[in-house]
Every structure is written in structure tokens, then in C-alpha cells.
Amino acid sequence: MDTFDYIIVGAGSAGCVLANRLSADPSNRVALIEDGGDNQHPFISMAGGFVKIMGNPAYFRAFPVKQQPGRRKEMHVYGRGLGGSSAINGTWYLPGMPADYDGWADHGLTGWGWDEIARCFARFEDYRDPGAHPGRGRGGELQITPSTYISPVFDALAAAFAHQGMPWVSDITAPGITGAGRSQYTVDRRGKRASAYEAFVKPIKSRPNLAIFTQTRVKRVTIADGRATGVICERDGQELILAASGEVIMSAGVYSSPQLLQLSGIGGGAALQALGIDVLADLPAVGRNLADHQKFGLSFDLPGHPGTNREFIGWRLYRNAMRYFLTGTGPLARVGMPITGLISSEGNPEWPDLQVAAAPFAMRTVNEMAAQPGSPITAKPGLTFSGYHLRPRSRGSVTLTSSDYRDAPLIDMAIWSDHYDQQKALDLFRLFRKIAADPALAGFIGAERMPGAEVEDEAAILSDLAKMVEAGLHGTGTCAMGNDLRTSVTDERTRVHGIGGLRVVDCSIMPTPVSGNTNGPAMAVAERAAELILEDRKA
Template identity: 40%
Template sequence: MDGSIFDYIIVGAGSAGCALAEGLTRDGRNSVLLIEAGGSDRKFWIKVPIGYGVNFANPRLNWGYHAEPDPALNGREVYWPRGRVIGGSSSINAMAYVRGLPQDFDDWVSQGAEGWSWEAVRPAFERMERHLERDAEGRPRQRWDGPLWVSDLSDQMNPFSRRFLAAAGECGWAQCEDLSAATAEGVGYYRSTVRNGLRCSSADAFLAPARRRANLKVVSQAVVERITFAGRRATGVTLRLRDVRLTVRAGREVILSAGAVNSPKLLQLSGIGPAELLKSYGIAPRHDLGEVGRGLQDHLAISHLFRATAPTLNNVLGRMAPRLWAGMRYLSTRRGPLGVPVNQVGGFLRSDPGQPVPDLQIYCNPLSYWSSPAGRPVLDREPGFLLSAQLCRPDSRGEIVLRSANPEDAPVIRANSLATEHDRDGARRCLRIIDRLAAAPSLAGVVRERLVPEPAMTDPEELMNDYRARASTVFHPTSTCRMGSGPGTSVLDPRLRVHGIGGLRVVDSSAFPSVTSGNTNAPTMMLATRAAEMILEDAATGRQERELAHAT
């Protein structure tokens, strides 16, 4: 493969890279190389929806990053799992499918990402989705016919989850029938990227059909170390395939889809980023682009755990005989407790009537568990449940920077949590909303005790101290190569091209101008779906060639 030429080289076979590969190969005209650092996703616990807990800390599927000590979180080095496997993080995530709220995308436009409004992106969501749901009589039906299956699994969810909806109603919150497409305040059952009882990752939805095309080559277990250039035009990449270093060339473009952590890392390793930072590691700056790696945003959530007097999913998963029964049922029918992700109920809420739009997202799981410092989930053997809340739109921003010039070294992740009063107040609102929900009769009536934090902890300042001691990322990093109006404030233009460099784009969640209100997997795949269309349009109109010639 050394010296081979492909029209397009995509770095990263994750949520974005798989969707991008499908779009670019569909008409058969372009040769595409898709490079993934991890290995195969054909593993039992990847495909089984409840396997999220098994894969969460599996080093064979995961980069296993940790952020730097975070002053606002008592100096903790929070665990940051990122998928290192075909399908990327869509192969190890909790499968909750949420587009985001309309104002998220309209705000992108206000930050310079022209053409990314809600009205512009909504059709792309619809093109890629295939909803499996039920009509008013409970009969199955399909809506849209895209490749990505989004399933309503409410008929299989643990019976305890109905208590969450009842409690939400007692709090005065509306019920949302399709939380995946929520546009306003509401609580409902999460829809999941599950197809016939199996995870439907970006690899399953997009890459599987693309693999049947002769114009796509997928290389796994290969780490891209640098981008190659001719002047100010990207010409290919150097990669390490096991113990061999190779160079492959791109006839049209190199596209980074390595995620919000690794895409800025690769740009910096290649000499694109803050010049002084690059020089400090002995890297000759090719293009001084100061915003590369900056602007990092993420969702920070707090969970409260409760022991219950009514049965929950702990009664099944926490005990040997019921767990074996659930396993046998799943193997024979692909239904039941093992066929449903752990995130079952949640929604978007206004923390008070003065909020013009929802400002908090909640998760209500009929299972009590926690994570060890190494990131391994620990399951409570007694019946219990979890209530979790996060601020939808934090405005703190961190950064991703190189640790060294060695591609094998993990980058430095500075989350910079709770850096603004807006975010600190948001944390307090999260605590109040959890208390309000827990006090609703449908839940309060079945609470045996609050397990974490301890029941005696009721003072708001004590609870805020507990927040700092336990709050954690929910794995939604974005915005480290964000779109915008120019190189002074962003890394990419609205067509996802790196400012000042020809033949180079970034297509993944790092391109978000700001984090969306909810889970980021859906908008990442949407962004890649639109990006493929943009790339082919630019090639067809000759716009790309003119701009590459100018950049060179």
C-alpha cells in the first residue's frame, strides 16, 4: 500500500468517518481509503445493547484517556473513554439517539457556521434515519428509510421506568413521544440506535453497505502519525501499520474524522496549530492557526443513586439466576433486559419558568451503578435507580494540546470545567432538579434511601461540594477544530475546510462551533452526512481545484 493514491483519505472510522465513507463511495466514482487505529467491531459485547458497561473500560476498544487534574473538580483526573475500534465511539456508547434542540444549530450560524441552521440540518437527519416505532394501537411501523436504525424500545424497558414518567408528570413536565427529535421541553423514553436487538453503530449503518463497494479500502490497526503536504496543500498521510511505516497519497483531499481529541492532535503533529506551542515541541509550524485544539466543550453531569423498595434492573443484572434467564431469553429472541440500553428515560427541561429554552438534560435509569477511578462500572446488587442531570449548553471552554512530538503519546486534555459563573449556577440547577424529581410521589414512595450522596447531606453547599467530588463527563467532547468565520476565531470554514490549507477538512464533533444540548452521536453523523454532499459538490463544480491551486 506504500505510495498508493486514493481520491480521498479519511482518518478515523468512527461515527463521522463511517458515514463519510458511505457518502463518498456511493456513486462509485471516487476511490476512498478509510484508516482506523482500532480493530474489528465484530465482538459479542459490542453488539449486545447492555454490553455498554462491559466495553466502557476495555483497553482493546478504547483509547482510555484521562483529562488533566481539573481544579474545579477537586483536582481529579477524570476518565475520558474514546472509541478505538471500527465504529469508534458509536461502537461503545450508550446508544441514546438525540438530534439536539433547534436553537443549537441556529446558534452555530450566529458563530459563523453559515448554512448549518436547524432548517438546513433537519433534512439531513431525516435522510439518514429509519425509525422503528409504534402507532397509537401499539402496532410496529417504520418512519423514513435511511440506513441508521433508531428504535423505540419502550415495550421492553424495565417496568420501573414508568415511575420516572409518572414522577415527571407530577412535576408538571410534559411527556415527549419522540425524544430523539425533541424540539422543546419534555420527558420520555430515549430512542436507541438498535436494530433487531443489536447495536446499530455508524459502522453497522453506513460502513457495512459501503464495504461491498470496490472503491472503498478499509485499513484497521493503523495509526496515522502525520499529514503530508506540498506547500500549503495536504497530499496524504504517513501511518504506522503494526510495525511498518507507510505513506499514502490523496488525489483530492485528506479528511480528519479522528474525533474531538485526536483530530486537533493530528493537526498539531503536522505543523498546523499555535506556532509557539509547536515550536516548543520541536515541530516546524507549517501554518500558524491558533485555535486548533482550543474551544473544547463537553457535558458535565452529576448522578444521585437511590436504593428502592420496588424491583429494578438490579434485580436482574445483579443476581446470577435472573441474569442467566435474561441471557437465554436474549440469545433466543434478541429481546428483554439485555436488548435494551441502560439509558431508558430522560429529556430536556427548563430549570425555572424564566428560562426561554430547555437548559438541562436528565437521565433516569432503572439501575444503580457507579464508576471506579479506572472507569470500570460497579453494579449495586440491591434494587435501585439513578437520576442524573447536566447543563445543556455550558460556556466553559478547555483545550487539547500535544504532550510531546511523539505520535504515540496521549494528548493533554484540559477540560476547564465550571470555569464560568453560568456553568457553576447550572451545576446548582442540576442538583435542584434531581431533588425535585426524587421528591415526586411516584419515586419518593419507593425510595428506601439515597445511597449517594449520603442521606444526611442536604445543605446546598454540601451538595455542591459533592458535585465537585463526583461530577464527570458524559463523553460529549466537541469544538476543538470548530467552524467559524475566519482563522482568528476558528479552525474551519462552514464547508469544514481548514483555513489557509488546501485539500484538508475536519469532519467530526470537533467541528461543532459549540456543543449541542444533548448526546452528540446523532449530530456528528448528521454533520458527516452533509459533509459528504458538500465534498462531492465542491469536486463537481471545480471549486475545490481552484482553491487548491490558489493554496498551493
């Protein structure tokens, strides 16, 4: 049985940052455990290639979602393998807003305000665009690059966004702004995906004090006398036990971290007892407080421009693949929408709550896919708006379905359980229509594909939105930090209440959602947590 100072469970965005920072001191022996493989497939390094492996269980972990009336059946997938979701996501990079983190500090989470978190972002960023705001990091591990897309449609979109209250900004990640700018991606300057593994672990994987375990599934944390002592794993059909002389750190993600805590006897006491699990810490908030950004898109026919759909079909797809492998450029070097806008529907320009984006690209509608399954890419040129409501009030849960670690937990998203979120979906939908109707886009907007311009009744719109809205897979909150043991799981230093030597460090500890995609914030949370862990070691 090997013994380590720190055992990190999960090699995703947070776990990879922790592995780098904690192993920087050669006296710390660190284990990084990942259920999946090494994720060195060429369709992972190619940002635009992830759609070719979408759903492949070698790279994705599937979680069943509780069916809700009026909504289509859902199955959520998060990343599996080194880099976690950062290896298979859309690479969209946004840090959130100062008010997000200052709100945490204002509620008693000392050391988590924007000043601290901004410093953490700056430490690991490497962003070299001349338009960067003064607080950006340059020279860190994580290369970030802006969209390079140029076309008359892009210029028209920028003008339309500005007319609708989102003026052009040179750096869309600037703190406390309303505006629109080029989307930024975790793609390096060679055109390759900058996953957390590629940025933080691969360059230092030869450190003799860092052991990386792949294809290793953690079954539970071992706890003795109120303290975590290690983990029991399954690898190649054999049981593997790793001991922790210091701490065990859960970085398995918003679904798997609470699952593992519950399997280890930490959670709501009655629910655990019903599954035959001994209760070691009765923390009812484990798996509760699940929040996620609601996401949907609105597409229009695109007259007057060929769009980008054709670049991913037929002979052009092969040409673009060859271009990518030879030069690291072209449509496959970037994925996602080239323009990002941030705007407040609540009258607070320093804390936008709607994130919008657009591209001259369109997928088949939900109704079309239901009628005839197949490729989601349509050959007909289209223009799509997509976005998120960033501060949802609905809260869901992650619940064990059995005491067997191989059984996925049940996810209840509870989308629209708070009527406020339904209203915000309508606000976002109407914003899309306003932008589309702007005179700047007059030459590029055709028929609305779903629900259609003729659908104006609020009830009818909501009926279609119920089919269109989905989770942004930006989950937070299921092991939330806080001071109240009834409503939180971890304290302000990421330690699990009531259990020594056990922490959680990933998006699940965020008590409230952040105003942007969660990949970058997950890394910043880990950067800050690593500082706290090392401080506590010296204490």
C-alpha cells in the same frame, strides 16, 4: 504508494457516514483509515454487553486528563475500531434542538441551520415507532428504536416528570420541545447495536472503490506548497504512505483530530515550535474551545420494587445473556435509562438546557468505590436519576505533550472554570431531588445514597458534586468552524484555514455544544459535510 481521491482518517460516527456517501460515486476512490480493529466482538453487538469490555485497549483509546483540585482523578476513553465510539457507547439517541444549529448559522456558518440539518437526520434515520413526529426519517441506514421497559416504576417516573414540568411526549426527539418520553437508542429491530460501521459501511464494504484500512495509525498529514497531499501511517510496525489526489479528511474525534493537525504543523505556532514541529499554518484555535456536557447521577434506595440491578448479577445475568442470543430481547438488548426528559432552567421551553433520565437501577457510589474497589454494580435495589447540563460555558483544551504521535495529548476539561456551570450543576441536582420528592414516586423512593438528604448546605453539596460530576464524553469545539482565524480552525465548508485539500469532519468542528448526546449529531454533521465536499468537487 496508493493514491485516493479522498482519505478519511477515523472510522467513527462521522467517518463511516463520509465513507458511504463519498464512495457512492464509483469514480471516487476512497480510503477509510482506522487505528483499531473490526469490532465484531459479540459484546459490542449486544448493547448491554459493552461494560464487559470497558477499558479494553482493543476497543477504547485512553486520554489522560489534567487533575483539578477537589475532583477525582480522570481518564477519558473514546471508542477505537470500526464504528469508533458508536460501537461502545450507551446508544442514547438525541438530535439536539433547532436553536443549536440555527445559532451556528446566525454566526455566519451558512448552510448549517436547522432546516439543512433536519434534512440530513431524516435522510439517514430509520425510525418506525407510530408515535414518531412528522420530520423523522424512515428507511435510512440507521435503525433507531425506543425503550421497551414496562413497570410500575416507569409509570410513576413519567407522572413525576410531568408534575415537574416535563409532560409526556410520544417522540422525545421532536424539535423544540420540553417534555419526557421513552429514551431512544441506536439499536436495531433485532436488538443489535446499530453502530456507524454496521449501519453505513458494512453493507457497502465490497464497493471496489472503497479501501478500508484497520490497525493503521496515522502519524501525520503530508503537506506540500500549502496543500495536503496524503498521510503517513504506521501499520504492523511498518510505515505506510497513502497519497490524496483530492482531499484528506480528519474524522478522528474531538481529541485526536486536533492532535493530528498539530503533529502535521497546524496549530499555535509558538507551542509547535517548542516541540520542534515546523509550523505550516499558525492557527491558535487548534485544540482550544473544548466543551463537554457535565454529567452526574443521584441514587436512592428503591423500596417496593426489585429494580433491575439483579438482572445483571448471578444466574439472572446468564439467563438474560441466553435470552439475548436466542431472541435479541431482554435487559441486555438495551442499555441506559428508559425515560428521557428535557427541560429549560432558563425559561425557554423551545430550547431546553437540562437533559434528565431515570431508571430503577443503581451503581455503587463514588465513595463506596473508593473505599472498596470492585464491581460497580450493587446488589441492593436502587433508583437513579442522571443527566447533563447541555450548554456549558467552561472551555478546555487538547494540548500536545510531545512530537511523537504515540503520546496521547493532555486534556484539560476546565470543568467549572466558569462559575455558571457550577450553578447549573446545582440546578440539576435540585431538579433530581424535586422529582424524587414528587408524590407519584412516594412508594418507590428510599434514602438518598450520596450525598444524603441531610446534606442541604450549598457548599457541602458542591463539595460532593465535585467528586460526582464528570465529562459526558460529548466533546465539541477543538477544530471549530468559524470565520475568524484567531478563534476557529475550519470554515463553513469544513476546510482547514490556510491549507488546501484538508478538512475536519467530526464533533470537533461544532462551534458550540448541541442539546443532546453527540452520536447522532456527529452523523448529521458528516451527512451535511459530504454534500459540501461533493458540491466542491463539481465546482
